[in-house]
Amino acid sequence: MGNRIVTARELAPKTWLFEIEADHIAKRGKAGQFIILRVNDEGERIPLTIANRDPARGTITIVAQEVGKTTEMLNALDVGDEIHDLAGPLGKPTEIPTGKTVVCVGGGIGNAVVWPQVQALKQAGNKVIAILGARTKELLILEDEIRAIADQVIVTTDDGSYGRKGMVTHALDDLIDSGEKIDEVITIGPVVMMKFVCRTTAPHGIPTQASLNPIMVDGTGMCGACRVTVGGKTRFACVEGPEFDGHQTDFDELITRLSYYKPEERASLDHHHRCKMDEAARALDRQA
Amino acid sequence: MSDVDKPKKRDINKAKTKVPMREQAPQDRIFNFEEVPLGYDENEATLEALRCIQCKDKPCVRGCPVGIDIPAFLALVGERRFEDALRKIKEKNFLPAICGRVCPQEDQCELVCTLNKPDKGREPGGVGRVERFLGDYAMEHDLTITPVCAAPTGKKVAIIGSGPAGLTAASDLAQKGHDVTVFEALHKPGGVLFYGIPQFRLPKEILVREIDGMKEMGVKFVMNYPVGKAEPLDEIRARFDATFIGTGAGLPWFLGIPGENLNGVYSANEFLTRVNLMGGYKFPERADTPVKKIKRIAVVGAGNTAMDSARTAKRLRPEVVYLVYRRSRLEMPARIEEIHHAEEEGIDFQLLHSPVEIVDDGTGAVGAIRCQEMELGEPDASGRRRPVPIEGKIKEWAVDTVVISIGQGPNPLLTADCPDLKRDPKKGTIVIDPWMRTSYPDTYAAGDIVTGGATVILAMGQGRKAADSIHRFLTTGDPADPEAGQGDVCGNLT
Numbered sequence: 209m210g211n212r213i214v215t216a217r218e219l220a221p222k223t224w225l226f227e228i229e230a231d232h233i234a235k236r237g238k239a240g241q242f243i244i245l246r247v248n249d250e251g252e253r254i255p256l257t258i259a260n261r262d263p264a265r266g267t268i269t270i271v272a273q274e275v276g277k278t279t280e281m282l283n284a285l286d287v288g289d290e291i292h293d294l295a296g297p298l299g300k301p302t303e304i305p306t307g308k309t310v311v312c313v314g315g316g317i318g319n320a321v322v323w324p325q326v327q328a329l330k331q332a333g334n335k336v337i338a339i340l341g342a343r344t345k346e347l348l349i350l351e352d353e354i355r356a357i358a359d360q361v362i363v364t365t366d367d368g369s370y371g372r373k374g375m376v377t378h379a380l381d382d383l384i385d386s387g388e389k390i391d392e393v394i395t396i397g398p399v400v401m402m403k404f405v406c407r408t409t410a411p412h413g414i415p416t417q418a419s420l421n422p423i424m425v426d427g428t429g430m431c432g433a434c435r436v437t438v439g440g441k442t443r444f445a446c447v448e449g450p451e452f453d454g455h456q457t458d459f460d461e462l463i464t465r466l467s468y469y470k471p472e473e474r475a476s477l478d479h480h481h482r483c484k485m486d487e488a489a490r491a492l493d494r495q496a
Numbered sequence: 497m498s499d500v501d502k503p504k505k506r507d508i509n510k511a512k513t514k515v516p517m518r519e520q521a522p523q524d525r526i527f528n529f530e531e532v533p534l535g536y537d538e539n540e541a542t543l544e545a546l547r548c549i550q551c552k553d554k555p556c557v558r559g560c561p562v563g564i565d566i567p568a569f570l571a572l573v574g575e576r577r578f579e580d581a582l583r584k585i586k587e588k589n590f591l592p593a594i595c596g597r598v599c600p601q602e603d604q605c606e607l608v609c610t611l612n613k614p615d616k617g618r619e620p621g622g623v624g625r626v627e628r629f630l631g632d633y634a635m636e637h638d639l640t641i642t643p644v645c646a647a648p649t650g651k652k653v654a655i656i657g658s659g660p661a662g663l664t665a666a667s668d669l670a671q672k673g674h675d676v677t678v679f680e681a682l683h684k685p686g687g688v689l690f691y692g693i694p695q696f697r698l699p700k701e702i703l704v705r706e707i708d709g710m711k712e713m714g715v716k717f718v719m720n721y722p723v724g725k726a727e728p729l730d731e732i733r734a735r736f737d738a739t740f741i742g743t744g745a746g747l748p749w750f751l752g753i754p755g756e757n758l759n760g761v762y763s764a765n766e767f768l769t770r771v772n773l774m775g776g777y778k779f780p781e782r783a784d785t786p787v788k789k790i791k792r793i794a795v796v797g798a799g800n801t802a803m804d805s806a807r808t809a810k811r812l813r814p815e816v817v818y819l820v821y822r823r824s825r826l827e828m829p830a831r832i833e834e835i836h837h838a839e840e841e842g843i844d845f846q847l848l849h850s851p852v853e854i855v856d857d858g859t860g861a862v863g864a865i866r867c868q869e870m871e872l873g874e875p876d877a878s879g880r881r882r883p884v885p886i887e888g889k890i891k892e893w894a895v896d897t898v899v900i901s902i903g904q905g906p907n908p909l910l911t912a913d914c915p916d917l918k919r920d921p922k923k924g925t926i927v928i929d930p931w932m933r934t935s936y937p938d939t940y941a942a943g944d945i946v947t948g949g950a951t952v953i954l955a956m957g958q959g960r961k962a963a964d965s966i967h968r969f970l971t972t973g974d975p976a977d978p979e980a981g982q983g984d985v986c987g988n989l990t
C-alpha cells in the first residue's frame with residue numbers, strides 16, 4: 209500500500225499542501241483526526257492533521273509548515289513520490305453539535321485544521337463563523353476554501369497587511385461584544401494564541417475546545433509522550449484528544465513540554481543542512 | 497571455536513554448572529548496542545545438552561508454558577543432530593532464537609529441572625542456552641524449517657497486533673492453510689520484541705528474519721493500520737471468517753506523584769521506543785528522533801522493562817544510572833540474568849526506596865527525584881513482603897532524567913472502539929473462555945491483552961492455543977477441543 213503524492217502545492221512560504229493516496233483514511237477520517245507519517249526509514253514520526261479528504265478518489269489532504277528537519281524533508285517531496293509510512297486516522301474526532309452557532313478560531317498553520325471542522329460543522333447544520341489569523345498577508349492560508357463554506361469569515365493579520373490589524377482575540381472579543389450568541393468556540397493554532405482565546409471566552413462562559421499539539425511518538429497511546437494536563441488530570445492527547453476543554457487545559461505546561469527538544473531539533477536540522485550542502489558540493493565536483 | 501574437546505555420542509557431562517557462555521565484557525559493552533551474551537558454539541551446546549540426565553519424570557516439560565519436549569531435543573543436540581533437534585523444538589515453539597534469549601527460564605523450564613539443586617551448587621540444564629543455540633544455528637545455516645502449509649482452505653483470518661501472540665497465531669493458522677493477514681498499528685512488526693526489548697538483548701535481525709519467513713509462507717502484513725481507527729473491528733470481522741486480537745499491554749502506568757509531567761520524565765515505553773524502534777541512539781546522524789544527552793538518570797521499577805531501560809540508558813553514556821525500587825532484591829521481577837548484567841554494567845541499585853516527588857529544576861525540567869525510604873513488612877496478597885515507609889526518612893538524588901517503569905495495562909486503542917466486547921471491569925483486559933474466545937463468537941484473543949503484562953512465551957503459548965481454537969472453529973464451527981479436557985492446552989496459563 210504505497211501512499212503516493214498526487215498533488216503538491218505551495219500555499220504560502222514554507223507551507224505546502226499535499227494530496228496523498230490513502231484510501232482507508234479518506235474513507236474513515238473525521239474532522240479533528242490526524243495521521244502520523246515518516247518520510248524515510250530513519251525518519252521521525254510526526255503528526256499532521258487531516259485537512260481534507262476525498263473518499264471517491266481515495267486521497268487525503270495534509271498541510272505542513274516547515275519548522276524542522278522532518279517537515280522540511282516532507283515539503284521537498286513532489287507529485288509521484290511516496291510517503292514512507294502513513295498511519296491513521298488517529299485521535300478522537302471533533303464532537304460536532306447540531307443547530308448551534310460555533311466560532312472557529314485558527315492561527316497560522318492551525319487554519320488547516322479549521323478547514324475540515326468548518327466543513328463538518330456546516331454539514332451538521334450549524335452556523336459557523338471563522339476567525340483566521342496570520343502574522344502577515346502572505347502567510348494566510350486556505351482563506352478561499354474556508355470562505356466557500358463558512359457563514360462568515362473574519363481575517364486578522366498582526367501587521368495589518370490584510371483584513372483587520374491585530375490578534376484573533378481582538379476579533380473574537382468584538383464578536384462577543386456585538387451580541388452574537390455564541391454556543392461554542394473551537395480554537396487551533398499556536399499554544400499561546402489558544403491560551404488567550406480561552407482567556408477571552410472564559411468570563412463569558414462560552415465552552416471552548418482547544419486542539420492541542422504536544423510532541424507525539426507512536427500516536428497509539430503506548431508511550432505517554434503526548435501527555436497534557438486537563439482539569440488537573442494527565443491525559444494522553446493522541447488517544448483521548450487532541451481536543452480538550454480549553455478552560456481546563458494547562459497551556460503553560462504544554463509550552464514547556466514542546467520546547468524540551470529545541471537544542472536537538474536544531475542539531476538535527478543543522479546536520480541535515482550540512483549533509484545537503486555536502487551533497488551539493490559533491491554534485492558540483494562531479495560536474496567540474 | 498572453543499577449546500573444548502568434541503564430546504562423543506552418549507557421553508554424559510557430569511559438570512555441576514552450566515557450560516559458561518562467552519559474553520562481551522561489561523567495560524566494552526556499555527559503549528555499544530551489540531548483543532551481550534555471545535552464544536554457544538556447536539561443542540559448547542553439545543556439552544551442555546549432555547548435562548541433561550534424561551530423567552524419567554521430565555518436570556522441565558511441564559515448566560515450559562508451551563510444553564516443548566526438552567529432553568528429546570537435548571538428546572538430539574547431544575548426538576549433534578542439530579537440525580532434528582530444531583525440528584523437535586519447532587513442533588511447539590517457532591521462535592527458539594527469541595525464547596532462548598528472553599524467557600525467564602529460571603522461573604519456568606529450568607526452575608523445575610531435576611538437576612536444579614542450588615543448595616548443592618548444582619545448576620539446572622541450560623535449556624534456554626541450547627535453545628538459543630539451535631535458533632542461531634538455523635539462521636547461520638540458512639535452515640528455514642518453514643513448515644509445509646496445508647492446502648488452502650479458502651478461510652480468511654485477521655490477526656490484530658504483531659507481537660509474539662499475533663505472530664504465533666498467524667504462523668500456525670497459515671500452516672493450516674488459512675489465508676492470514678496481520679494488521680499492525682506501528683510501522684514495524686514484532687510488538688514489544690521490536691519497540692521494547694533492546695538490540696543488545698534481542699538483535700532485531702532475528703525478528704526480521706522470522707517475519708520474512710512468515711511472509712514466504714504467505715502471511716500478509718499490513719503496517720500502519722490501527723484497527724479500531726483505520727477500520728472498525730466490526731468491519732474487519734465482516735471481511736474475515738475469524739479474527740484474532742493480540743494488541744498487548746501497551747498502556748504505560750505512571751506513579752501519580754507530583755512532577756511527573758516535567759520535561760525529562762519518560763515512561764519506559766517512550767524511552768525504549770525512542771531508542772529502539774526509532775533508533776534514537778544514532779541521532780542525529782542516522783536517525784531523526786531525538787534522545788536527550790543524559791547526565792544523571794533514575795529508572796523506577798525492577799522488572800525486565802526497568803532493567804532494559806537502565807541498561808539502555810547506560811549505553812547513552814551518562815555519569816550515573818540509578819535503579820530505584822521500593823522492595824528488596826529478592827522481590828525484583830526481572831530475569832536474573834538481566835539483574836546480573838545490570839549490576840555488572842554499573843547500574844546503581846537503590847533498593848527499598850519509593851519515589852514521592854520529582855523535583856523541578858526551575859525550568860520545568862527534572863532536577864531531582866525524592867524518595868521515601870522503606871522497610872519490608874508482612875507479606876501481601878502476592879506473597880511478597882510489603883514495603884512500608886520508615887517515618888521521616890526521605891532521600892533525594894540529583895538527576896536530569898527519570899524513567900517510570902512500573903508496569904503497563906491493556907492497550908485501549910482497539911477496545912475503545914468496541915465497548916460491547918466483554919472486558920474485565922477493573923483491569924480492562926479482554927475476557928475469554930477456556931478456548932480463548934471473546935464475547936464475539938468469531939473473535940479470539942491472546943497475550944498481554946488477556947493476561948495483562950506477562951511474558952513472551954506465555955503470549956506465544958496463548959497465541960497457539962487460540963490458533964488451534966480458530967482452526968477448529970473454521971473447520972467444524974466449534975472451537976472446543978473434544979480431546980482436551982478443560983481447554984488447558986498450554987500449561988501455566990494465568
Ligand SMILES: Cc1cc2nc3c(=O)[nH]c(=O)nc-3n(C[C@H](O)[C@H](O)[C@H](O)COP(=O)(O)OP(=O)(O)OC[C@H]3O[C@@H](n4cnc5c(N)ncnc54)[C@H](O)[C@@H]3O)c2cc1C
Pocket residue numbers: 242252253254255256257258271272273274275276277278279280317320321420421422423424425450466467469470473474477
Ligand atoms: C495532533 C497534531 C496535529 C498537527 N497538525 C499539524 C498540521 O496539520 N500541520 C503542521 O504543519 N503541523 C502540525 N502539527 C505539528 C507538527 O507535528 C510538527 O510541526 C512537526 O512534528 C515538526 O517536526 P520537524 O521534524 O519538522 O520539526 P522539529 O525540529 O522536530 O520540531 C519543531 C517543533 O515542532 C514540535 N514537534 C517536534 N516533534 C514533534 C512531534 N513528534 N510531534 C508533535 N510536535 C512535534 C515541537 O514544538 C518542536 O519544537 C500537529 C501536531 C499535532 C500533535
Ligand SMILES: Cc1cc2nc3c(=O)[nH]c(=O)nc-3n(C[C@H](O)[C@H](O)[C@H](O)COP(=O)(O)OP(=O)(O)OC[C@H]3O[C@@H](n4cnc5c(N)ncnc54)[C@H](O)[C@@H]3O)c2cc1C
Pocket residue numbers: 598599600656657658659660661662679680681682685686687688689692693721722723724742743744745746768800801802804831907909910942943944945949950951952953955
Ligand atoms: C521492555 C520490555 C521488556 C520485556 N522483557 C521480557 C523478557 O525478557 N522476557 C519475557 O518473556 N517477556 C518480556 N517482556 C514482556 C513481553 O514482551 C510481553 O509479555 C509480550 O510481548 C506480549 O506479547 P503480545 O503479543 O501479547 O503483545 P505485544 O508484544 O505488546 O504486541 C502487541 C502489538 O499490537 C499492536 N497493536 C495494539 N493495538 C493495535 C490495534 N488497534 N491495531 C493494530 N495493532 C495494534 C501494538 O502496536 C503491538 O505491536 C518485556 C516487556 C517489555 C515492555
Ligand code: SF4
Pocket residue numbers: 559560561562563564566589595596599601604605606623624627953
Ligand atoms: S520456550 Fe522458554 S520455557 Fe520453554 S523450554 Fe524454551 S526457554 Fe524454557
Ligand code: SF4
Pocket residue numbers: 547548549550551554555556557566567608609610611621623
Ligand atoms: S528435568 Fe532437567 S534433567 Fe530432567 S529431562 Fe528435563 S532438562 Fe533433563
Ligand code: FES
Pocket residue numbers: 423424425426427428429430431432433434435444445446447
Ligand atoms: S504519542 Fe505515545 S501515547 Fe500519545
